[in-house]
Amino acid sequence: MVLLQDSKQAPPRDVVELTGVTKVHPGGVRALDGVSAGFGPGTFTAVMGPSGSGKSTLLHCAAGLDRPTSGRVVLAGQDIATLREPKLTAVRRAHVGFVFQSFNLVDALSVWDNILLPQQLAGQRPDKKWARELVERVGLAGREKARPGQLSGGQQQRVALARALAGRPAVIFGDEPTGALDLGTGREVLALLRRFVDEVGATFVMVTHDPAAAAWADRVVFLADGRLAGELFAPSAQQVSARMVELTR
Numbered sequence: 001m002v003l004l005q006d007s008k009q010a011p012p013r014d015v016v017e018l019t020g021v022t023k024v025h026p027g028g029v030r031a032l033d034g035v036s037a038g039f040g041p042g043t044f045t046a047v048m049g050p051s052g053s054g055k056s057t058l059l060h061c062a063a064g065l066d067r068p069t070s071g072r073v074v075l076a077g078q079d080i081a082t083l084r085e086p087k088l089t090a091v092r093r094a095h096v097g098f099v100f101q102s103f104n105l106v107d108a109l110s111v112w113d114n115i116l117l118p119q120q121l122a123g124q125r126p127d128k129k130w131a132r133e134l135v136e137r138v139g140l141a142g143r144e145k146a147r148p149g150q151l152s153g154g155q156q157q158r159v160a161l162a163r164a165l166a167g168r169p170a171v172i173f174g175d176e177p178t179g180a181l182d183l184g185t186g187r188e189v190l191a192l193l194r195r196f197v198d199e200v201g202a203t204f205v206m207v208t209h210d211p212a213a214a215a216w217a218d219r220v221v222f223l224a225d226g227r228l229a230g231e232l233f234a235p236s237a238q239q240v241s242a243r244m245v246e247l248t249r
């Protein structure tokens, strides 16, 4: 995991840095329009904005799932905006973890094999000691042999979180990671995410529609019409809601 640097040293470089990122989708929709934003190591950022404001597009461009039309995206020290396949996939597999709303676990594999799968796909030797620690940290010790279908939604998302962290990625992106969970279970998953940021220095960037979920972040970045529309630091859910009301007016 990323170790936070001594405060006397220069501030740590952002693990992901977008500069003037514009994305025009096929059909001419300008989903992002000159967005510049950085995500520092050991930080938890929520990305919010009205429907269609460009949140998913931002996440996809920052994670190397999509290429911007123009601008730079530096991920773990490499400009990925112009990188072609299969190099882009290699960078993504080495440095990025994902947590999705729908968990995206492989039902034919056990919990343990799901957690190790991304490292195996990346051709890395799985770090089993770290994977065991992750299973414990997410509260699933003893359930390693279970299939995802035998687990509750909250447990499945905890497996997905362990899977995202198993390769010690520079950054983890979450697309509505609590969107399919009930309130209490969602809160448990967010508390876990928060602990991974605070205790092991993980870097987490999450798109959400939920002000209560965003309030777990250190920083909330707002988008409107594909442009940055301000940010709030360690806000309450009420402050996030108030800002969203302003943006949707």
Ligand SMILES: Nc1ncnc2c1ncn2[C@@H]1O[C@H](COP(=O)(O)OP(=O)(O)OP(=O)(O)O)[C@@H](O)[C@H]1O
Pocket: 025, 026, 027, 029, 030, 031, 049, 050, 051, 052, 053, 054, 055, 056, 057, 058
């Ligand atoms: N693959 C695509 N092809 C064409 N247009 C797209 C594509 N993906 C997104 N768009 C358009 O780009 C704009 C931004 O979409 P995006 O999904 O990034 O917004 P969002 O803020 O994540 O929305 P939501 O909150 O509804 O998920 C929208 O107008 C959308 O219709």
